[in-house]
Amino acid sequence: MIGVALSQPILRLIVSVLCILSFVAVLPAGLALPLNAANTLLKFEHIRSEEGLNQNTITSLFMDSAGMLWIGTQDGLHSYNGYNFNLFIHSPNDPQSISESFISDIIQDAQGYLWIGTFSQGINRLNLKTGTFERIGIEQGLTDPRVTKLNIVGNTLWIGTQSGLFSFSTRTKRLTQVSLGTSVEPYITSLANVDNTYLLAGTRDNGTFAVSANTITRLNVPQDVIAYQIKANSSRAISLALGNQLWHYDLTTQQGTIIWQAENNVPYIKDFVQTSQGQFWVVGPEAGLIQLEREADQFVATYHKFDPKRTNSISENNILSLLEDPFGNLWLGASYSGLNKINTRRQYFQHLFEYTTELPQQSNNVRSLYRSQDQALWIGTEGAGLKRLARNSKTYENYSTLFAKALGLETQYLNLTLRSIIQDKQGALWFASNYGLGRLAPNGEFSLLNVADSKDTSAEANYIRSLELDDQNRLWVATSHALYRKSTINDEFTPVSLTGIENFHPTQNLLLTLRANNNILWIGSLNGLVKLDMQTGHGDVFYHDPHDKNSIINNRIRDILVASNGDVWFATHGGISLLSYQTLLPIFSDYTREQGLPSDTIYALLEDDEH
Numbered sequence: 001m002i003g004v005a006l007s008q009p010i011l012r013l014i015v016s017v018l019c020i021l022s023f024v025a026v027l028p029a030g031l032a033l034p035l036n037a038a039n040t041l042l043k044f045e046h047i048r049s050e051e052g053l054n055q056n057t058i059t060s061l062f063m064d065s066a067g068m069l070w071i072g073t074q075d076g077l078h079s080y081n082g083y084n085f086n087l088f089i090h091s092p093n094d095p096q097s098i099s100e101s102f103i104s105d106i107i108q109d110a111q112g113y114l115w116i117g118t119f120s121q122g123i124n125r126l127n128l129k130t131g132t133f134e135r136i137g138i139e140q141g142l143t144d145p146r147v148t149k150l151n152i153v154g155n156t157l158w159i160g161t162q163s164g165l166f167s168f169s170t171r172t173k174r175l176t177q178v179s180l181g182t183s184v185e186p187y188i189t190s191l192a193n194v195d196n197t198y199l200l201a202g203t204r205d206n207g208t209f210a211v212s213a214n215t216i217t218r219l220n221v222p223q224d225v226i227a228y229q230i231k232a233n234s235s236r237a238i239s240l241a242l243g244n245q246l247w248h249y250d251l252t253t254q255q256g257t258i259i260w261q262a263e264n265n266v267p268y269i270k271d272f273v274q275t276s277q278g279q280f281w282v283v284g285p286e287a288g289l290i291q292l293e294r295e296a297d298q299f300v301a302t303y304h305k306f307d308p309k310r311t312n313s314i315s316e317n318n319i320l321s322l323l324e325d326p327f328g329n330l331w332l333g334a335s336y337s338g339l340n341k342i343n344t345r346r347q348y349f350q351h352l353f354e355y356t357t358e359l360p361q362q363s364n365n366v367r368s369l370y371r372s373q374d375q376a377l378w379i380g381t382e383g384a385g386l387k388r389l390a391r392n393s394k395t396y397e398n399y400s401t402l403f404a405k406a407l408g409l410e411t412q413y414l415n416l417t418l419r420s421i422i423q424d425k426q427g428a429l430w431f432a433s434n435y436g437l438g439r440l441a442p443n444g445e446f447s448l449l450n451v452a453d454s455k456d457t458s459a460e461a462n463y464i465r466s467l468e469l470d471d472q473n474r475l476w477v478a479t480s481h482a483l484y485r486k487s488t489i490n491d492e493f494t495p496v497s498l499t500g501i502e503n504f505h506p507t508q509n510l511l512l513t514l515r516a517n518n519n520i521l522w523i524g525s526l527n528g529l530v531k532l533d534m535q536t537g538h539g540d541v542f543y544h545d546p547h548d549k550n551s552i553i554n555n556r557i558r559d560i561l562v563a564s565n566g567d568v569w570f571a572t573h574g575g576i577s578l579l580s581y582q583t584l585l586p587i588f589s590d591y592t593r594e595q596g597l598p599s600d601t602i603y604a605l606l607e608d609d610e611h
Contacts, residue, residue: 165177
């Protein structure tokens with residue numbers, strides 16, 4: 001279903017739908033990337049000639065007041081409404097066509113006219129109602145028709161060229177050349193409107209200037225560094241790309257500071273965008289897309305580059321232009337591969353992955369995650385052991401050797417799977433593994449315990465599937481086919497019989513998950529849901545009944561969530577079932593694709609902080 005709104009109870013849950021994390025990357029030994037932009041694999045949408053572009057070298061991007069995207073290329077001006085392109089190219093026999101098809105810049109005035117600069121044939125005014133162009137070039141007094149940049153302040157169109165700055169009144173159509181500094185013919189590299197009051201102009205070799213109706217002032221920044229881009233943040237503050245440095249400049253105090261510098265292999269910053277959240281997106285020659293996020297008092301850079309193994313990576317590393325539209329889309333104009341598009345407001349999955357040459361088995365097929373009392377993240381894997389990531393650390397600590405020593409095995413011969421991790425009130429960590437129950441005491445002492453009777457020598461006897469602590473800090477342990485309760489005073493495990501529960505056959509089933517709620521222990525299995533009274537030992541089983549709309553939606557229970565209001569949620573292979581705390585009878589409410597779930601196969605549930 002498309003466009004179906006989720007019902008209110010579903011909105012309270014973070015639902016894990018068919019999420020299998022298995023990422024491998026070649027990194028330095030033991031290095032784990034932190035939860036930040038560095039681990040975010042941005043997914044780019046590509047728009048090329050196949051989708052309607054006339055040419056794939058994107059020289060300029062602009063979005064008009066109506067939300068139409070305008071794209072300048074080396075062979076034509078395009079309008080794009082998100083579905084279709086409209087192309088404007090030079091026609092030698094049509095004086096109302098654009099003067100040249102090589103576009104250098106685009107801007108719009110207050111009357112709605114679009115102004116287009118060209119590489120060598122001056123500027124054009126496009127009437128959006130008629131689709132016709134009015135040309136302004138050498139004949140109208142534009143002595144250099146090689147237009148580099150355009151901007152508008154009030155009723156003045158400012159025209160930057162390869163040999164100077166010109167002002168053009170959109171009302172009187174008067175064209176005037178403006179002298180900057182001592183250079184007779186400065187090459188204009190950037191123009192910016194400050195509070196619709198005055199203009200900032202960057203040049204190739206002559207510095208950066210503030211130009212108003214009465215004065216021209218040189219900014220207090222290095223004159224021998226090219227200002228490739230200028231963006232006004234407010235009436236008193238601007239950001240500049242000077243060479244390969246990003247500057248913040250206070251127009252009141254006339255003081256600037258370097259806030260970030262690119263790596264030495266990035267010779268200059270071609271363009272940048274600053275978001276409302278203070279984040280920067282930056283591009284430069286062969287640099288891909290650079291994402292800058294503030295950490296403490298500095299910016300940390302992440303380079304998103306072309307990856308031939310990913311069809312949705314950035315299409316190339318040489319990006320010429322950037323535009324952020326009002327809808328959160330970031331548009332990238334590439335040098336030979338057309339447009340790239342991402343939505344910067346979406347939440348991207350962040351991937352923590354590890355590869356080590358010393359421990360090649362430490363893979364990333366994650367089966368369990370647990371945040372311990374010291375805020376460390378414990379990660380249990382499928383066949384690749386146990387590791388720990390300390391808070392704010394970038395390095396994994398591998399704990400598989402604890403199991404290897406307890407078993408008398410070399411670590412490389414260990415095939416360790418951990419399906420559940422939990423910590424008791426005394427600080428001991430418990431690990432559900434295929435070799436038994438692991439315990440790591442607060443003093444660092446490790447024990448590997450067998451929960452089953454020594455007479456039971458079956459392969460699944462001590463394969464621990466799930467762990468749970470009840471309100472009395474008692475540990476409940478589910479193996480593949482049996483349930484145990486640990487003594488609170490020693491390491492004895494008492495089997496809790498499930499064979500007496502009518503119509504439930506644990507030896508023919510597989511126990512998957514446990515969840516305690518007051519005096520009730522919920523047991524999710526491969527075939528059925530069990531509600532066990534932990535005081536009396538009485539149990540009831542619930543199965544899906546296709547003839548009973550109040551039955552649980554599916555028999556395969558993957559996760560159980562007890563919400564803060566007492567409701568119990570069940571993740572199944574047929575959707576989600578809810579058992580309200582207000583219901584005395586076992587009446588389940590079901591949520592599936594029909595109610596807006598993206599899939600009926602649900603592996604995990606999590607309640608967010610607000611609910």
